[in-house]
Amino acid sequence: xxxxxxxxSRGDKIFVxxxxxYLSIALLIxxxxxxxxxxxxxxxxxxxxSGEMWLLPKGITFEGYVRVFENSKxxxxxxxxxxxxxxxxxxxxxxxxxxxxxLSRSDFVGRGFFMGMFMVTMFFGGGLVPGYLLVKNLGMIxxxxxxxxxxxxxxxxxxxxxxxxxxxxxxxxxxAAHIDxxxxxxxxxxxxxxxxxxxxxxxxxxxGVGHWNSYFSALIYxxxxxxxxxxxxxxxxxxxxxxxxETTGAAxxxxxxxxxxxxxxxxxxxxxxxxxxxxxxxxxxxxxxxRYFVQGVMIGSVKG
Amino acid sequence: xxxxxxxxxxxxxxxxxxxxMTLLISLLSGCGGSSDKAAENGSTGSEASANLNMEGFPxxxxxxxxxxMGQDVGMxxxxxxxxxxxxxxxxxxxxxxRNAPLDSFDTKRNLVFxxxxxxxxxxxGQLKAADEVNYGGQGVLxxxxxxxxxxxxxxxxxxxxxxxxxKSITTPDGHIYALPNIDLDAGWxxxxxxxxxxxxxxxxxxxxxxxxxxLYTYLKRVKDEDPNGNGKKDEIPFVSVKLDDVxxxxxxxxxxxxxxxxxxxxxxxxxxxxxxxxxxxLTFLNRLWNDGLLDKETFSQTDEQKKAKGKNNxxxxxxxxxxxxxxxxxxxxxxxxxxxxxxxxxxxPVAAKHPGLVRGVFAITxxxxxxxxxxxxxxxxxxxxxxxxxxxxxxxxxxxxxxKADFTKEKLEVPGGxxxxxxxxxxxxxxxxxxxxxxNEDTKRGFEDDFARWLKKETSExxxxxxxxxxPSVYLSQDEQSEASAKLSDxxxxxxxxxxxxxxxxxxxxxxxxxxxxxKKMGGERVAxxxxxxxxxxxxx
Numbered sequence: 001x002x003x004x005x006x007x008x009s010r011g012d013k014i015f016v017x018x019x020x021x022y023l024s025i026a027l028l029i030x031x032x033x034x035x036x037x038x039x040x041x042x043x044x045x046x047x048x049x050s051g052e053m054w055l056l057p058k059g060i061t062f063e064g065y066v067r068v069f070e071n072s073k074x075x076x077x078x079x080x081x082x083x084x085x086x087x088x089x090x091x092x093x094x095x096x097x098x099x100x101x102x103l104s105r106s107d108f109v110g111r112g113f114f115m116g117m118f119m120v121t122m123f124f125g126g127g128l129v130p131g132y133l134l135v136k137n138l139g140m141i142x143x144x145x146x147x148x149x150x151x152x153x154x155x156x157x158x159x160x161x162x163x164x165x166x167x168x169x170x171x172x173x174x175x176a177a178h179i180d181x182x183x184x185x186x187x188x189x190x191x192x193x194x195x196x197x198x199x200x201x202x203x204x205x206x207x208g209v210g211h212w213n214s215y216f217s218a219l220i221y222x223x224x225x226x227x228x229x230x231x232x233x234x235x236x237x238x239x240x241x242x243x244x245x246e247t248t249g250a251a252x253x254x255x256x257x258x259x260x261x262x263x264x265x266x267x268x269x270x271x272x273x274x275x276x277x278x279x280x281x282x283x284x285x286x287x288x289x290x291r292y293f294v295q296g297v298m299i300g301s302v303k304g
Numbered sequence: 305x306x307x308x309x310x311x312x313x314x315x316x317x318x319x320x321x322x323x324x325m326t327l328l329i330s331l332l333s334g335c336g337g338s339s340d341k342a343a344e345n346g347s348t349g350s351e352a353s354a355n356l357n358m359e360g361f362p363x364x365x366x367x368x369x370x371x372x373m374g375q376d377v378g379m380x381x382x383x384x385x386x387x388x389x390x391x392x393x394x395x396x397x398x399x400x401x402r403n404a405p406l407d408s409f410d411t412k413r414n415l416v417f418x419x420x421x422x423x424x425x426x427x428x429g430q431l432k433a434a435d436e437v438n439y440g441g442q443g444v445l446x447x448x449x450x451x452x453x454x455x456x457x458x459x460x461x462x463x464x465x466x467x468x469x470x471k472s473i474t475t476p477d478g479h480i481y482a483l484p485n486i487d488l489d490a491g492w493x494x495x496x497x498x499x500x501x502x503x504x505x506x507x508x509x510x511x512x513x514x515x516x517x518x519l520y521t522y523l524k525r526v527k528d529e530d531p532n533g534n535g536k537k538d539e540i541p542f543v544s545v546k547l548d549d550v551x552x553x554x555x556x557x558x559x560x561x562x563x564x565x566x567x568x569x570x571x572x573x574x575x576x577x578x579x580x581x582x583x584x585x586l587t588f589l590n591r592l593w594n595d596g597l598l599d600k601e602t603f604s605q606t607d608e609q610k611k612a613k614g615k616n617n618x619x620x621x622x623x624x625x626x627x628x629x630x631x632x633x634x635x636x637x638x639x640x641x642x643x644x645x646x647x648x649x650x651x652x653p654v655a656a657k658h659p660g661l662v663r664g665v666f667a668i669t670x671x672x673x674x675x676x677x678x679x680x681x682x683x684x685x686x687x688x689x690x691x692x693x694x695x696x697x698x699x700x701x702x703x704x705x706x707x708k709a710d711f712t713k714e715k716l717e718v719p720g721g722x723x724x725x726x727x728x729x730x731x732x733x734x735x736x737x738x739x740x741x742x743x744n745e746d747t748k749r750g751f752e753d754d755f756a757r758w759l760k761k762e763t764s765e766x767x768x769x770x771x772x773x774x775x776p777s778v779y780l781s782q783d784e785q786s787e788a789s790a791k792l793s794d795x796x797x798x799x800x801x802x803x804x805x806x807x808x809x810x811x812x813x814x815x816x817x818x819x820x821x822x823x824k825k826m827g828g829e830r831v832a833x834x835x836x837x838x839x840x841x842x843x844x845x
Contacts, residue, residue, distance in 0.1 A: 046612055046615055046616075049608040049609055049611065049612035050609065050612035050613065050615075050616060051609070051612075073378065128415065129415065129418045129419050132415055132419045132421070133419050133421075136419065136421055141421075142402075219404070219405070219408050219411070219412065220411075220412065220415060223401070223402040223403060223404075224381070224401075224403075225376060225378065225381050225403070226381065232405065233378070235405070235407070236377075236378045236405050236406075236407065237378075257495065257625035257626070257629075258625070258626070258629075258725060260736055261625065261626075261629045262723070262725055262726070263377075263736060264607075264608070268608060
């Protein structure tokens with residue numbers, strides 16, 4: 001870097017400075033909420049609620065975390081979420097990658113028709129009640145498959161993966177393999193997949209984060225609390241806090257009122273700690289997958 | 305990402321479309337057949353009732369299992385609760401639970417209704433009046449009045465003694481489709497206003513304000529004289545969250561019982577936002593606002609933020625269920641209850657009284673093969689003994705009878721020294737949700753501590769003499785309901801907006817006539833008419 005050949009002009013310098021200023025502002029904007037949540041999670045809720053805690057923790061307490069780690073529900077939710085995310089993502093990949101690869105092959109008969117049929121489902125849907133009935137009739141109510149199978153294939157993701165295969169797996173590679181006597185199946189498993197690590201990683205991340213964050217299908221299809229994923233538990237904690245005795249508007253008696261009040265107190269303590277605990281794994285995994293977004297593994301795979 | 309997850313839904317959608325057609329057809333045919341079904345259900349008892357004991361326990365000779373849907377507050381799985389275990393042992397009726405979390409219960413319930421995949425019993429989760437009328441009419445919910453007469457002696461006794469309750473739960477077609485939570489010893493409609501006792505003391509005031517002028521003077525003194533003694537003028541005399549928590553209590557000063565619809569003592573129904581008294585209420589609040597006596601964050605803050613100010617010892621007058629919820633600390637008798645203050649309006653002040661029932665917390669569907677046994681099961685909760693079981697958990701855990709004859713109870717030590725309420729919440733579902741049961745003086749006997757007695761005294765001195773139920777629980781016909789709902793949803797938005805504008809002075813009160821004109825155009829008067837008609841019907845029984 002020391003040997004810069006061309007001297008930067010005045011305009012360049014201003015550009016660079018402005019660039020840094022702009023990036024710093026952008027950084028602050030994304031960093032502040034993260035810092036706020038971290039600080040809030042170890043602050044006394046009194047200061048958080050009154051707005052006195054706005055950046056650095058105030059009245060430091062780890063009570064929130066203690067409560068999270070004591071709460072068996074959060075752990076069972078954690079276990080469920082990990083299970084659903086792992087199994088769900090595997091199923092997603094198992095369905096999406098072959099579908100995307102077939103659709104990427106120009107010699108696939110009826111490609112346009114199948115693609116068209118896939119596309120239709122992106123724009124027209126049956127709605128909530130028919131969806132529920134379908135799942136019910138398939139006998140999947142209150143089982144983890146209700147969260148996994150109905151969304152096993154995302155057309156959007158299939159298109160993304162198809163485009164990847166189309167643009168990075170050259171036709172020549174396929175021809176060369178065929179000349180060497182390779183079957184299509186073998187071609188896909190032995191050649192295409194190993195060359196497609198980036199798209200597999202991206203798909204895994206897309207699907208994985210989707211599963212990790214989803215709560216709606218759990219809400220609709222699951223009946224037992226022991227099966228709830230983490231996001232449902234989290235949501236329960238957060239929403240119950242809003243339902244203090246005054247805001248429900250319903251006529252209530254003293255014990256209900258104090259119950260709601262206790263719940264609200266506990267929730268304001270737990271809230272931020274739960275957010276941290278539940279997002280940490282995703283944040284932790286991200287850097288490892290993120291490199292695939294920028295890495296060009298295909299460089300040099302075709303010679304000539 | 306968002307797009308991705310939308311598309312995830314995609315694959316099933318073609319199937320879903322086909323299914324929706326099937327659904328439509330089955331719905332149509334379902335509607336036609338449902339009334340027969342309901343009629344059938346009333347008489348299918350023969351086989352089931354052979355299994356039924358008409359009196360005593362167990363209720364059924366051979367154990368039965370039913371499905372139940374209720375609101376889960378996330379404290380304990382219902383099948384592990386002592387309440388359900390003991391009830392099962394006692395009655396022979398077991399329940400499989402299909403609960404949904406409290407916050408999304410309505411979504412899920414609508415879904416199971418719409419898909420026909422509903423349980424045998426709805427327990428907790430207030431059915432809307434419209435739902436009762438609607439699903440009752442379709443035969444999804446079965447009529448209960450016959451079952452009550454035959455199988456629910458405890459509930460029948462209450463209904464016979466309180467004809468108003470029976471009137472309030474009977475839908476316009478003459479049937480009862482859902483059972484209420486009954487509180488014969490109910491106090492306030494919602495949390496009252498409280499004075500901060502420390503401020504009163506600091507300012508040397510021993511009698512709470514009794515007129516609007518005195519109230520104004522007091523709040524003014526709070527602002528100017530630094531009653532929290534920290535040398536800063538950081539007191540917020542009157543604090544509220546969007547006025548929702550205080551509106552009803554203040555309106556009483558100008559002779560108005562409730563914030564939307566109320567019947568006056570002459571049985572005339574009023575739509576509050578168009579009343580002259582409402583204008584005076586706005587004028588008063590506008591004055592408080594201009595003089596800095598009403599919290600400037602009133603229209604933006606959350607309940608948490610309000611509580612934070614209370615714990616900071618900054619507020620003089622506020623609403624909450626108990627004063628210590630906002631001010632922090634232990635239950636205290638030092639913070640007196642607000643007595644509605646008198647204005648120049650004749651007959652003021654007034655206050656709203658709790659109607660003593662919450663409707664729609666228990667219903668039996670046409671899938672239930674044992675409606676008689678189910679009715680006997682729920683009837684137990686309308687006896688004092690059953691109410692004690694569901695309210696406080698089984699005897700011998702958190703409490704025991706000291707005199708079974710008059711149901712005097714005493715509290716026991718909480719096992720493991722845990723929080724009493726949280727421990728109770730693991731024993732019974734009666735925590736944060738409204739359940740079918742009765743509360744009366746017997747169910748509370750022995751549990752009242754000094755604080756509860758003091759509360760009762762404050763209420764009976766300050767609120768009871770001037771209070772009445774603002775509007776009984778009535779049913780509207782489906783047409784009335786849809787007209788009233790449509791009008792009210794527009795009106796509510798407009799009225800709330802204008803309330804904030806009038807109070808903050810963005811809209812001068814000289815524009816009151818224009819506001820009334822708009823309300824009229826939006827159907828404010830018609831709403832009062834609709835409710836007047838329903839009220840008259842209710843009145844006649």
